[in-house]
Amino acid sequence: MKIFLDTADLAEIEQLLPTGMIDGVTTNPSLIAKSGADIKKTIAAICEMVSGPVSAEVTATDVETMRKEADVLAAIAPNVTVKLPLTQAGLTVCKQLSAQDVMTNVTLCFSPVQALMAAKAGASFISPFVGRLDDLGQDGMNLIRDIYDVYANYAFETEILVASIRGPQHVTDAALIGADVVTIPPKILAQLYKHPLTDKGLADFLADWDKTGQSIL
Numbered sequence: 001m002k003i004f005l006d007t008a009d010l011a012e013i014e015q016l017l018p019t020g021m022i023d024g025v026t027t028n029p030s031l032i033a034k035s036g037a038d039i040k041k042t043i044a045a046i047c048e049m050v051s052g053p054v055s056a057e058v059t060a061t062d063v064e065t066m067r068k069e070a071d072v073l074a075a076i077a078p079n080v081t082v083k084l085p086l087t088q089a090g091l092t093v094c095k096q097l098s099a100q101d102v103m104t105n106v107t108l109c110f111s112p113v114q115a116l117m118a119a120k121a122g123a124s125f126i127s128p129f130v131g132r133l134d135d136l137g138q139d140g141m142n143l144i145r146d147i148y149d150v151y152a153n154y155a156f157e158t159e160i161l162v163a164s165i166r167g168p169q170h171v172t173d174a175a176l177i178g179a180d181v182v183t184i185p186p187k188i189l190a191q192l193y194k195h196p197l198t199d200k201g202l203a204d205f206l207a208d209w210d211k212t213g214q215s216i217l
Helices: 010-019 029-035 039-049 063-074 088-099 112-120 130-135 140-154 168-177 186-192 196-212
Strands: 002-006 024-026 054-057 080-085 104-109 125-128 159-162 181-184
Touching: 002 010, 002 186, 010 039, 010 186, 024 181, 029 039, 039 054, 039 063, 054 104, 063 080, 063 088, 080 088, 088 104, 088 112, 104 112, 112 125, 112 140, 125 140, 130 140, 130 168, 140 159, 140 168, 168 181, 168 186, 181 186
Parallel strands: 002 024, 002 181, 024 054, 054 080, 080 104, 104 125, 125 159, 159 181
Antiparallel strands: none
């Protein structure tokens, strides 16, 4: 399963790239606004740092303006993935872009039938938001299971990109279901390494080693 970093913070990306765990990056208007940076310059900088897909989202809601924005974003770098809303207009533009082999990420998916429509439009990625469903008292991972089954039935090539991840358990569940990608904030990536027994075991080993008075170097 691929891991995308959900951030527009260049410093965070630069810090985490050496881990070898980052397969791509997702951004959205909220993350760009939080960074306070110019969207086109930010996307260009991220694309220079990351060789994998980098999602850059349109802000228009009508087909004509959305397509113009998509063309501008796609021209920034070959690995830009144009992020589109799961609306009729968004899927119309998705169909146009997919016909031109431009990568697309259809976002804000909350139902299997929405995911079906995105796949039929040729989306490269579908982004179901599991955490937001959990917030409403639903089990967001059930949506991932349903999308996985629907896509398997028809051999769609659209990749399931699990979004709105709230913790390591969501990552585990996504991997068990067979999702293609999870996109996670840096703070959650850091949590994936952690387990209290790992910390305890390491502390015990180091304490025993100190008693020997030896040095490997």
